[in-house]
Amino acid sequence: MKVSIRGIYSTALIGLLQEKGFTIVNPTKSQVERFGITMKNEPDVMIVDSPSDRNCIEIRGSAEVVQELVKTLQSFFEDLVVLHLSVCEPLGRAKVGFPNQAKLKLDELRSRVSYTVPYHHYCRAGGEGLSSMVSFAEDLVERGLVPAEEMSRMFREQVEGITPRLGTMIKIIHIKPNGKRLSLGLGKVIWRGDGKARIQRRIMGFGVYDGLGVEKSPGDYAITEVTRFQPWMKTSYYSISGELKGRYYNISTPISLYPDHVHYFDLEIDVVVKPNSEAEIVDIELLEKALEEGRIREEVKIKALKIAEEIASKQP
Template sequence: MSRLTVRGIYSTALVKLLQDEGFTIVNPTRSQAERFGITLRGEADAELIDSSADRSCVEVRGLREVVESVLAVLQKSFNDLIILRSELSEDLMRARVGFPNEAKLRLDELRSTVAYTVPYHHYCRAGGEGLSSMVSIAEDLVEKGVVPAEEMSRSFREQVCKISPRMGSLVKIIHVKPNGRRLVLGPGKTVWRGEGKARIMRRIAGFGVYDGLGVKKSPGDYAVTEVSKLQPWIKTSYYSISGELKGRYYNISTPISLYPDHIHYFDLEVDIVVKPNSEPEVIDADALEKAVQENRISEDLKKKALRIAEEVVSKQP
């Protein structure tokens, strides 16, 4: 069977998954050798490593047929998987894969069959070095017998549910398109916070037209973005310098990651726009269909995105 090397914050869960699917893991890290009894070394047919561009992504690269086999397993295992980009060069292939939060929770389950795993392990690992260190410390305390696993899991879950930016802190919004394009909005200022919730205000510079709304953009305008942890949409309201509402924009996405200094999600293309005194309008459904046709997202994820869009239209939260 094909030989793989696996590295990065998702490695334990991915080794478990790929071994179960018949792949041979080579060149193990120390923890992989201890957890799985892997000793084989040598040239790999492909490797999976963390993406340097985004901690919610991994890169799969190597022989084309092996990379394609790995991608097929990942798509089968994670309904919300997003294949952001793939490049071919003769017999070689490189692909970047995004793990939205439902996939991260499934990865948590896989990892927990091998070692003690705190709730939201991969959610926190993807959130930056601070949260990642918190995970390592918590799991180490359990593995050393200092804290019972059940007690740590309860406490850790409570802490993660409370994570949100501090009042007045600056926050970036990281918006990843299915084609791999990564947009960073802001930073904006946190003007309200709750447990797992926040409102971020951004000042608008320059002229133009608000995408989707077709409303003129003017210097002094501002946008207020409302987010809730793991909510599958993000709402942005645009105002003039005098506070007059110019329109609202609901972006349908994978469940949102809300961290102390940034917000992260994978965009699912379809959006809802609401102009003042107008009915809500669903836009860009064709772009969502295109993402399915290009094999970037699954048919199930498309249907889910459209269902969420319908709910947002009916409720306009």
């Protein structure tokens, strides 16, 4: 099974795929230097970064090998999300997402062959600015200008302190298990702490708040509380006069909090709290569907259910 691979996850994935019996072909210069790969051949599949989301890769080629590759990745990365998998013999295509637990495992894989800063793949996925910061830091270590241990300590502190600036307008990017990408609209950062932010969004239209069943009106506003790497976020909805209309807890993979956006893979299940009512867990059937369709593993479903139950009990 011959694989050609490009992109920000390539170094980490090459070592893993070689261990699992795949042959890497058509290497880049850095892949030759790091792995000694020299074979030039027609690949059975190609792996590239998804052009629409740097948290994902796309796999294209032989249907049989695409399926085997997805199976291999999903067995290794517990939290992997299979956003798309289509087979039309003899070709196949897949798109998979790497949540933050997977990114940490990717960091560990990459560190076996080259110095790797903490949160390497988290930063690579976060945009060009953070990606350049990674390249600069790792280059300093590789050139012997900064000791690896010192750089790792400084870089970890730097990343863990990254929070959007007060007053910044940022996006909340919400990826459904079926690959649908939703942007919850621009919101303004009204408070920030270490790895935390509160984001206010103005409601412009009429309708009903999903899950809450409460009327939506122009002038309402929503305040979303986000904590980096927390597997849920809370949104409180208020009327124009400041009256609480309800709270909505979105259960997801651990959240990425970047300077200009929030990113996570949604796990469908949510907790809603209406005024003067008890908390209610909703959309369990959609979580079950994601498991049945092979988009997530059983362990992810169990964790999501446990988180929802804890939130319903404590309403943090």
